[in-house]
Amino acid sequence: MHRIAVAPSRKTLSSFWKAHGALTLLILLIACTAAASAEDSSQPKTSPFSIRVTHLLGFAGAPTNANGTLTIEADALQFQKSGKSVVQVRIGSIQNISLGDQSKQVGGLPMTLGKAAVPFGGGRAVSLFAHKKYDTLTLEYLDADSGVHGAIFQLNQGQGETLKSELVAKGAHVRDGNDNTKESAAEVSSENK
């Protein structure tokens, strides 16, 4: 048995060092990313909360039945209709928030005209499928003279609770007894049947 000892060639050695360097870089990169993400989660989010809504009535200075964006920026609740100036109230001045729901016809005037054009009263059947459920968010807030204002916003289903909790977290007040709103409304409607 003859053993031949072969010295490692220069080429193999350099490839080993290259692979080692790449591995070190990869580990460093992973460590940096993990540290950065940990830093992000420890700091509070600074981006403002924003949501698409329809202002139904009452928000001082905003047009009624206007689509726009509701934003929570610092300690203010702002509503902006696209292309118009921002109107806002202090979140601390909000005295009560309550949630509700309602169904509304989608499609606007074209849908109404389309339904009217369907022969033999077929438009009524279309109505069954042309309605969508929305959340409503009702705010009561005070102006600079302590006068009570009320505002109603219409949101996509499920967004009302999110917005309410964001506002409460920022210092909006909620009176007791608002949780049974939907229940009481259901009671009223069942009484009427």
Next chain:
Amino acid sequence: MKTSKQILLLMVTAAAVTINVGHPLRLSAQDSTAKSSSESSKSSSQQWSVQVDKVDPGEVNLEPSFQVAIYEDLFDELSKTKRFKQVLRDGDRNAGEVSDLLILKTTVEKYTAGSETKRAVTTVSGATKLTVRSQLCTRDGGIILELTINGNVRFMGSNLRATHNLARNVAKAIKQSPLPEPSHSASHAAIDSDQVVLVELR
């Protein structure tokens, strides 16, 4: 014969002139009287200011959105009537400085929750109905006007449109109702029950 004809013609002309001159005068006098009476009633009622109180749901389980919508619509509609010098909101701290202030209290008496979908599909069911009792009171609690008003949506429109119709009816009834002159006794003492104006719109 000729002379008598001339006299007759003269008399007819004189009569025509008298009628033409007298009638417009009388008309203008009537106009000015009517105008002055309407102005005086307008000015007397415009001396009042009104503060809109938050809506009391009473024993009815009314959704908060409806309470707020009635309150806001009442404020808007009363401002539009121009019957009052100032229209103030509930809790407004400037109300203390206003001398002749009436307070509009609204209590919900009946509420039938409707459905827009039902209305669209059936036409005959799903109406949203609201009945409220509105009272115009002085600061001392004396009632000078009491109204029972309905607001409904039967065919087209969202449920909240009932509050708009209701507020419009309340404002219309208040506009058409006579209010007493704002005086020290009227604004600071309770008014006799004989003076209360009761209006019921069905």
